[in-house]
Amino acid sequence: MTARVLANGPDSFVWWAWVGDHLDDVRDRTVEHVQLTLWAVGIGLVIAMALATLSLRFRWTYGPITWATGVLYTIPSIALFFFLVPILGLGFRTALIPLVSYTLLILVRNIVEGVDGVPEAVKEAADGMGYEPWRRFVSVDLRLATPAIVAGVRIASVTIVGLVTVTALVGAGGYGAFITDGLSRRFSTPIVVGTTLSVALAVVLDVALVIVERLLTPWARRGVAVR
Amino acid sequence: MTLEGSGEAIRLVGVRKVFPGTDQPAVDGLSLDVPEGRIVALVGPSGCGKTTTLKMINRLVEPTAGEIYVQGTEVHSISAPELRRRIGYVIQQIGLFPHRTVEANIATVPRLLRWERARIRDRVHELVELVGLDPGLLRRYPSELSGGQQQRVGVARALAADPPVLLMDEPYSAVDPIVRARLQDELLALQARVHKTIVLVTHDVDEAIKLGDCVAVLDVGGLLQQYGPPAELLRAPANDFVARFLGRERGLKRLALLTTDDVDLIEGPVVPVDVTVDVARSRMAEFGVEWVGVRDGETLLGWTWGADLNGSGRVGDGPLQRFMAAVAPGAPLRETLDAIVLSHTRVAVVVDDANRYLGMITIEQISEGIR
Numbered sequence: 292m293t294a295r296v297l298a299n300g301p302d303s304f305v306w307w308a309w310v311g312d313h314l315d316d317v318r319d320r321t322v323e324h325v326q327l328t329l330w331a332v333g334i335g336l337v338i339a340m341a342l343a344t345l346s347l348r349f350r351w352t353y354g355p356i357t358w359a360t361g362v363l364y365t366i367p368s369i370a371l372f373f374f375l376v377p378i379l380g381l382g383f384r385t386a387l388i389p390l391v392s393y394t395l396l397i398l399v400r401n402i403v404e405g406v407d408g409v410p411e412a413v414k415e416a417a418d419g420m421g422y423e424p425w426r427r428f429v430s431v432d433l434r435l436a437t438p439a440i441v442a443g444v445r446i447a448s449v450t451i452v453g454l455v456t457v458t459a460l461v462g463a464g465g466y467g468a469f470i471t472d473g474l475s476r477r478f479s480t481p482i483v484v485g486t487t488l489s490v491a492l493a494v495v496l497d498v499a500l501v502i503v504e505r506l507l508t509p510w511a512r513r514g515v516a517v518r
Numbered sequence: 519m520t521l522e523g524s525g526e527a528i529r530l531v532g533v534r535k536v537f538p539g540t541d542q543p544a545v546d547g548l549s550l551d552v553p554e555g556r557i558v559a560l561v562g563p564s565g566c567g568k569t570t571t572l573k574m575i576n577r578l579v580e581p582t583a584g585e586i587y588v589q590g591t592e593v594h595s596i597s598a599p600e601l602r603r604r605i606g607y608v609i610q611q612i613g614l615f616p617h618r619t620v621e622a623n624i625a626t627v628p629r630l631l632r633w634e635r636a637r638i639r640d641r642v643h644e645l646v647e648l649v650g651l652d653p654g655l656l657r658r659y660p661s662e663l664s665g666g667q668q669q670r671v672g673v674a675r676a677l678a679a680d681p682p683v684l685l686m687d688e689p690y691s692a693v694d695p696i697v698r699a700r701l702q703d704e705l706l707a708l709q710a711r712v713h714k715t716i717v718l719v720t721h722d723v724d725e726a727i728k729l730g731d732c733v734a735v736l737d738v739g740g741l742l743q744q745y746g747p748p749a750e751l752l753r754a755p756a757n758d759f760v761a762r763f764l765g766r767e768r769g770l771k772r773l774a775l776l777t778t779d780d781v782d783l784i785e786g787p788v789v790p791v792d793v794t795v796d797v798a799r800s801r802m803a804e805f806g807v808e809w810v811g812v813r814d815g816e817t818l819l820g821w822t823w824g825a826d827l828n829g830s831g832r833v834g835d836g837p838l839q840r841f842m843a844a845v846a847p848g849a850p851l852r853e854t855l856d857a858i859v860l861s862h863t864r865v866a867v868v869v870d871d872a873n874r875y876l877g878m879i880t881i882e883q884i885s886e887g888i889r
Contacts, residue, residue, distance in 0.1 A: 416613030418578060419685075420626050420675070421603035434617050510617045510659045 306480045316469075317484070323464035324492060327455045331387055332448050335394030339443075342395065343402035344428075353403060360396040368393065368454055372461045381462030390454055394447040398440075405439025406432045438511060441504040445497055452493040456485065466492075526587070527683055527715035528552035528575060533584030535570055535740070544570045545740030548584070552732075554682075555713040559730030561720055562763070567740030568719045572685050575717065576605045589682055603627055606676030606714070610688035612668050614660035620671050621656040627679040645674040648711070650704060666697045673705075677712070686718040690725065702728055723764055727752070727771055735760050749775045753888070772888050773852035778845060778868055781887035783877025786865060788813050791834035795827045809863050811878075812838055818875040821863060841867045847876055851884055858884075 299307055310317075342360070346353035371389040379385045409432050417427045433440070459467030469485030472478075505512065529552070535545040545567040552558045560568040573579040575586060577598045586593045593601055614623050621642055628638045646653050649670040660668055669689065676684055689705075690698040702725065709716065720726050726733045727748040734745040737759055744756040752772040755761035764771070788811035789798045798810045802824050811821045812833055820838030828836055843857035843866040857866045858881060868876040 410611070410613070410616075412609060412611035412613035413615060414613075415578065416607070416609060417615070419576060419602055419605075419607035419609070419613075421599040421601075421630055423599050431615060431617075435615075437617075508617070510661070 301478070301480075304479055305483050309480045310484060313481075313484075317488070320464060320466050320468055320485075321488065321492070323468075324452070324455050324466050324489065327383070327386060327390065327458060327463060327465055328448060328451050328492075328496070331390035331451050331455075332394055332444060334387070335391045335398055335447060336444065338391065339395050339398030339402060342399045343406070346399065346403050347406055347428075356399060357396065360392075360399055363392040364396040366392075369457060369460070372458065376461055383463050385461045386455070386458035386463035390451055390458070393454060394451060397447050397450070398443045401439050401443025401446075402433075402436060405436025405443075408439060409435045437507050438504060441500060441507065445500045448496050448500065449493045452489055452496060456489050526551040527554040527589055528717065529585075529587040530571070530575075531585045531587075533571070533574060533586060534582050535567070535574060535579060536582045543567075543582075543739060545574070545581075548736075548740055548742055550734060550742065550745065552715055552717055554715055556731040557709060557716040557718060557729055558732045558734060559718045559720055559726035560734050560736060561723055561726040561730075562736035562743075563738060564721065565738045566736040567738075568721075568736050569687055571736070571740065572687055572717060572719045575683075575685055576602050576607060599630075603630055603679060604681050604683070606678075606681045606684035608672050608676045608684070608686040608689045610691050612672040612692070614668055614671055614675070616660050618659075619656065620651075620658050620660065620663070623660065623671055624674045624678055626675055627681075631679055633679075641678060642674075645677060648677070648708065649674045665693045666701060669693060669697075669701055670704075673708070677714075682715060684714045684716045686716060688719055688721070691720075691722070698725075705729060724771070727775065735763055769888055770852060773855055773884070774850055776851045776887060777848050778851065778854060778879060779848055780851065781879060781883045783868055783879060784883065786867075786878040786880075787811060788818070788875070788878075789833060790814070791819060792832055795829065795831060795833055798827060798833045799824060807863075811841070811863075811867070813875055816874040818867060818869060818873075843867065844869050845879075846870065851887065854879055855881070855884055 299305075301309070342356050346356050366389075368389050371392070372385065375385045375388060379388075406428075413431065413435065414427070417431045422431065455463075455465045456467035456470060459465055459471050466485040466489045469481035469488075473480065473482035473485070528550075530548055530550040533545055533548045534543055536543045548567075548571060550558075560571060562568050570579055574581045575588065575593070577593055588601070588605065591601075615626070618626075624642045624645055625638050628641060633641070642656070643653065646656065651667065651670050651674065655663065655667065655671075660671065663671065672689075690701055693701065706729065718726075718729060720729075730748055732746060733748045733751055735743045735751065737743050743763075744751055744760045749772055751760065752764060752768050752775070755764055755768075761768070787801050787805040787807050787809070789801050791812050791814045802808065802810050808824050809821050810824060810827075810833065812819045814834075818841065819834070820840050822833070822836055822838050826836055827833060839862075841861070841863065843861035843863070845854050845857055845866050845868055847868055847870055849868075854866045858864060858879070865878045865880050867878045870876055
């Protein structure tokens with residue numbers, strides 16, 4: 292064991308010296324990966340909110356909207372990335388569009404189901420107190436759907452962190468750049484680094500979102516039974 | 519649109535509701551006046567349109583035809599949210615906002631009305647006291663409260679902006695009978711202080727009788743069968759439906775509403791303490807009873823069996839028993855009747871706070887009184 296560590300070099304599974312020499316790259320790829328993930332989930336959430344509002348307001352649109360976002364979800368991401376290259380060229384935008392489209396199904400469904408899950412009695416009481424419909428939607432319905440919405444954001448974020456490793460293929464950087472680099476040179480160290488970091492980022496993001504949810508829903512932590 | 523000089527807080531005129539996709543109206547041609555400051559109970563079997571009627575008052579359900587006035591204002595002449603902020607609303611499932619503290623829940627309507635912070639805080643504390651909540655609960659969330667506490671918060675929230683009108687939809691059906699009885703008593707005590715105009719929907723005829731100053735009995739399809747004070751309905755049901763709905767023991771239910779003031783008290787077989795046994799015996803014979811009451815001035819001392827009166831002395835010489843069945847003036851007749859059937863003498867004596875004897879009541883008097 293000691294011998295192997297001392298013998299650490301380019302042929303090892305992980306060549307630690309290489310890692311030490313590329314900390315700047317690690318930082319840059321992390322920034323790219325995080326940025327792409329946050330933009331994708333952020334834009335996805337805004338669009339999903341609009342689609343969910345539409346679905347809730349005009350119930351008949353929910354079927355077509357889930358159908359359309361479902362189709363987007365099933366398109367293999369790599370296919371979509373390369374499909375967009377001739378149109379938008381290589382880079383951030385080309386990576387972003389498929390990522391956003393990937394989040395929509397999960398987010399729309401969680402928002403709509405979250406709002407549907409708000410007890411009828413609470414909605415009726417809010418109406419009876421004299422809430423305007425839009426005001427009730429924002430400060431009662433959406434507020435109470437927070438746990439379901441955050442749950443959707445968590446799934447979307449973790450999925451996107453995984454998908455962003457592929458976007459290096461269309462020149463958007465991220466941890467995937469380490470992996471493609473390693474693959475092209477048959478050099479395992481960057482592959483291990485890229486994979487490990489993307490898993491770590493997914494875990495960190497998930498934990499961060501759990502904390503956000505706790506802060507946003509103080510009522511859920513207390514009490515015997517949440518009605 | 520204002521009805522000048524109207525003594526009615528709520529007025530329904532020819533109200534009809536047909537829900538889309540049905541032929542049968544849920545409510546048909548309903549006209550009802552709810553007097554200011556009174557509790558009106560809408561009661562009937564399921565499908566009688568009582569809840570629909572209630573929800574038309576605050577426009578949670580829009581009527582198909584007819585007019586509804588609240589405090590003289592036709593409900594469609596202002597926006598629905600504006601109307602609802604003037605009307606308190608309590609529902610069976612209470613519907614507290616689970617994401618808000620008790621304090622924020624109670625403050626809902628004042629916040630919608632943009633009251634100042636200090637005013638809202640003062641009002642919340644006033645309400646907590648009014649509905650009998652522990653102020654320590656203000657920072658809690660609804661899920662941390664018992665059913666009864668949640669119900670009180672629901673009432674406090676409905677009363678927050680001091681609306682003249684309160685609508686209550688089956689407010690006590692979700693709590694157990696013991697809590698229900700207490701909350702009903704609390705509502706009556708509360709009403710004695712705030713004098714709101716309350717429309718209360720219930721399927722429980724006993725609750726309607728207990729809480730309503732007036733009771734409206736509806737049949738399926740929202741057809742008004744009878745509307746009047748509960749004692750009136752019990753005395754003279756308008757038809758078989760009302761009679762059946764009021765149920766058995768109509769007489770007993772009426773007794774709960776009537777008091778000793780509603781019957782004529784009799785002096786009864788009572789003699790002054792210093793008369794002779796012979797006088798007492800003739801008094802007993804006059805009333806056809808085997809016992810005699812003994813009084814000293816206005817104070818009732820007790821009673822004794824005729825058989826225990828001895829020889830030729832005064833009635834006060836022998837041992838006396840206390841009247842077990844003594845009631846205060848104004849006591850419900852049901853309680854009085856209960857006292858009578860449990861007593862040896864088959865009478866209830868009415869004695870006031872100062873221990874003065876006012877008279878006695880027998881089953882005959884009660885029977886006369888409820889006829």
